Amino acid sequence: MQDPRRIAELLLGAIEWQTQVSGFCRCPGEAFHTSGNGRKDCRVNVDGAPTIFCFHASCVSAVAEANRRLRRELNASPWELRLPDGRTLRSGDVLQAGGVILPREVLKARARAEGREAGEALAGGHLFRTSFDEKLLLESLRVNAERFRPELFDFFRWPMAEILEGSPLLVAERDAEDQFRTWLKLWPACSTVWIGDVYSSGKPEHRTHFRPVSEWYQIGPAMGNYTCGSSFKPGCHSRSNENLSGHRFMVIESDTLSHDEIGAVFAFLRRRLRYEMHCIVDTAGKSLHGWFEVPPNKVWENRLKAGLEVFGCDPKVFTYSQPVRVPGAWRNGKLQRLIWLRQ
Numbered sequence: 001m002q003d004p005r006r007i008a009e010l011l012l013g014a015i016e017w018q019t020q021v022s023g024f025c026r027c028p029g030e031a032f033h034t035s036g037n038g039r040k041d042c043r044v045n046v047d048g049a050p051t052i053f054c055f056h057a058s059c060v061s062a063v064a065e066a067n068r069r070l071r072r073e074l075n076a077s078p079w080e081l082r083l084p085d086g087r088t089l090r091s092g093d094v095l096q097a098g099g100v101i102l103p104r105e106v107l108k109a110r111a112r113a114e115g116r117e118a119g120e121a122l123a124g125g126h127l128f129r130t131s132f133d134e135k136l137l138l139e140s141l142r143v144n145a146e147r148f149r150p151e152l153f154d155f156f157r158w159p160m161a162e163i164l165e166g167s168p169l170l171v172a173e174r175d176a177e178d179q180f181r182t183w184l185k186l187w188p189a190c191s192t193v194w195i196g197d198v199y200s201s202g203k204p205e206h207r208t209h210f211r212p213v214s215e216w217y218q219i220g221p222a223m224g225n226y227t228c229g230s231s232f233k234p235g236c237h238s239r240s241n242e243n244l245s246g247h248r249f250m251v252i253e254s255d256t257l258s259h260d261e262i263g264a265v266f267a268f269l270r271r272r273l274r275y276e277m278h279c280i281v282d283t284a285g286k287s288l289h290g291w292f293e294v295p296p297n298k299v300w301e302n303r304l305k306a307g308l309e310v311f312g313c314d315p316k317v318f319t320y321s322q323p324v325r326v327p328g329a330w331r332n333g334k335l336q337r338l339i340w341l342r343q
């Protein structure tokens with residue numbers, strides 16, 4: 001029976017194995033890199049959905065092509081790998097952090113259950129196959145994110161001081177009114193935006209917290225410390241999901257990462273995954289919030305969510321009616337403010 005690692009080596013050249021199934025390799029698109037190459041920039045995993053992942057963005061199409069070849073070769077015939085402790089890992093199984101083996105049958109069962117929930121069972125084999133592949137990919141993505149997490153913080157290092165210094169528009173020193181109005185300009189003019197405190201929602205008297213951008217512009221930041229990354233239907237009084245309308249931002253935050261660490265996640269989203277970043281808000285507390293464009297669809301959203309959770313981001317960021325700190329309001333004597341703003 002073929003050793004999957006030999007197959008990967010035949011395709012990619014020498015691999016510096018870090019675990020039984022994951023190691024650093026030379027990027028198949030290295031010729032396209034526009035910045036210096038590091039030994040740990042590119043990683044290959046043969047378990048789960050076999051994947052090559054490189055931190056550089058300029059090589060994506062070469063890496064995608066190599067991924068297709070790697071999967072074709074590794075899926076051509078089933079393989080088994082004897083681990084040092086005597087257990088056996090089979091093709092399609094995922095070797096999770098901490099050494100737990102997630103068997104492919106479990107992933108299949110989960111995909112089948114989810115497919116049924118989504119009403120896909122009626123459509124038969126094809127959709128099941130798609131949802132199984134996606135499930136396997138998500139699970140693989142989670143373990144991959146776990147594996148390359150240490151390199152992420154190194155490769156995309158973007159500490160607070162550099163964020164402040166590198167802002168395309170200098171915003172950090174502006175006063176409260178200016179902070180608030182500058183932030184309002186990120187919204188399309190017709191949007192209805194909620195501003196209040198966490199409980200300023202749900203009753204008819206809270207309608208006054210949902211206003212068009214132009215009205216907020218006149219009023220200023222006086223009506224609360226929070227807003228949402230989403231706009232709402234005009235005239236509503238509740239921050240519930242069914243009242244969301246039109247424009248949305250994805251607001252990335254973390255309760256566990258420091259100011260200097262979360263910057264690496266922002267840089268990764270921006271430079272590697274090419275999400276447009278609109279601004280970074282210093283919440284005048286422990287965290288920084290990055291305001292990004294939202295993923296193009298549910299599939300990408302789920303993938304991004306899986307990765308971001310592993311990096312230490314708050315899964316609440318994908319609840320689009322979640323309250324977040326609004327720039328221009330004061331919190332215990334400190335100003336919630338923009339520290340980075342796009343041109």
Ligand SMILES: [Zn+2]
Pocket residue numbers: 027028029030033042054055056059063
């Ligand atoms: Zn690369």
